[in-house]
Amino acid sequence: MSSLGAPRHPFDGARILDLFAGPGGLDVAAHFLGFKSIGIEWDQSACETRYAAGLPTFHADVSVMRETRFDEIPASVDVLAGGPPCQSFSVAGRGAGRAALDTVKEFMHRLVHEEDETEVDKDLHARGVDPRTALVLEPLRWLLKAIETEGREPYKAIILEQVPTVLPLWDVYAHLLRGGEGRLKGIKYEADCWALKTEQFGVPQTRTRAVLVARLVGSGAVGRPAATHLPFNVHRQASSPGQAQLLPTGVEHEIRWQSMAEALDAASTLKGSSIDISRLRSRGKTKFFVISNYGSNGDPKRRGERQSDEPAFTVTGKVSRNKVYKTKADYEAGKSDRFTIAESGVLQTFPHNFPWSGKDQAQQVGNAVPPRLGMHVLSRALRDKAPTKKELARSATWPAVPATTAEELRAIGCGDQSQCPLAESKTAQSTRKPSP
Incomplete structure (x- = not known):
């Protein structure tokens, strides 16, 4: 297992960059699988939770980080992950993102095939695309930045998650990544996406997430994470009490x-x-x-x-x-x-002693990726297998983090106040509200 402390710089040896990292759902999953990660998170309270948990963090705007501080990302990072804010796509929201799906698809193609992102940004604004909705383009922008930056290598794997209504956009991502055209410069990925039900992976909660996994061609085909549990029938009251539950395709064990x-x-x-x-x-x-x-x-x-x-x-x-x-x-x-x-x-499968900190902790909990689902997705994407029973059992308890480690991470992640997002910032991410 990777250490939460570090003999040198806390970011040394990190493999995974988690955009829109929140309190650390994917980072917690990565830790228990033995992978070191770094998160970029705009919300100060979520950052406080991350520091207390010993999770390396940039308190920054994802867009600004890419544009002006990209060189601060360690060269060891070869996996890009993230869950862009979802409220405009969510069925619980007003649906601005759902209405803009076709528009966002158009801009995804333009980012790959047009050299000047400035014009793309101007048109995004002119078309009235919700700035929060436009953040779904950020992982693609980060990939293009890595490809076009001298001394950097394209990410070996990309893992994205969102609410189910974003699945059509993940389909476009997969299509573009497989094609390797335009600014991708012939770099191609094996890519696929699915809607995964969290309760089928041992999460004590019904929640569906749209997940995309891509790996550089040559790394092997992308495999769907294998469900380990039966689905829960949310319409159970309309079913016959004696109706047998059938084992769905892909479930390895009838649990x-x-x-x-x-x-x-x-x-x-x-x-x-x-x-x-x-x-x-x-x-x-x-x-x-x-x-x-x-x-x-x-x-x-x-x-x-x-x-x-x-x-x-x-x-x-x-x-x-x-x-x-x-x-x-x-x-x-x-x-x-x-x-x-x-x-x-715990209902999100965070460790029972995870150090929730800062303000609006309920919102932090709700925004996060369930770590147990994250373990299944990351393990399948990076190791071609499911997490072991020992790893899953170990994920119930978070290791103690010295106060000095939290202080060191805060000093690095938010020590230079000039680099922290300002309340009056006009960038897309700073206009967002927490996602459901």
Whole structure:
């Protein structure tokens, strides 16, 4: 396993660059697989969590970093990863990104086939493309920058994730990467993309992510991460109670999805755990139900309900608003509970003792890639195999990070205030809001 400390510069030997890194979902996954990563993150609170966790970080605007500080990225980085902000693409948002899908596809082709990015940027602004939506172009810009910078090599692998509505854009990415035309200068990738359900990878939560994986031609074909668990039937109430669940194609082992109670119970037994769900136990068994903060089936007033022996709803930045009830009597009396930040993190498969820091921690939790899903994606992309049982078991607990390490990372990542994003910055990333 890679060390969180470093004998020299903390960024030395990093292989993975995580754009829009958030509190560190992909970085946590990389750590437990033995890969060292660096994150670029604009939000100061997310950076505070990353520093406390010992994760090397640039507190910076992704666009500005690429344009003016690209040389600060270690030459050892050969994997580009990231999840651009998703709220304009999300079904929970107003849909500006979905409406602009065709426009964004056009600009993806233009970036590859036109030499002058200045004109592309002017047209993006003239066409009224939401600046947050335009951030989905950043991974492509970073690849082109690496190809066109003397002394740099093209990334050996590219891993991107987003909400399912972005899958058509990942298809275009894959097409362009396979073609190697224009500014790609003949550099070609094996590339594919899929919609992956998190509960099929052991995450105690129903959440679907659009994932793209690309590898330089010659590194072997790209393989879809193999599901390890059965899918959860979100329409279960309309199904026959006796209906048999069939094993879907690609599932290697018939393991039922993991429930909220199972995940929280397991986390509560770990050494030094802050997870205490005794308040939700009755007769020695953890039993509760959750009422979602969001409407369902298009009705904002119709709140979904999940039992403790089922996976959680998608953990969003509003997870702290979900109401938890121990009994129906508590529900009728209006006596609700809430998941703590640590418990919400566990439902995202973060370690039980992950050091959430800074402000709006619920939003940080909701924005993150579930580390367990990240482990499956990264391991398949970089090692052609699934993570081992030992690696997955080890990911339940985060190693202690000395305060001096956090201070050192903060001094490097945000020590020069002139390089930190300013509140009045007009760049695309600084206009974004946290994604769901």
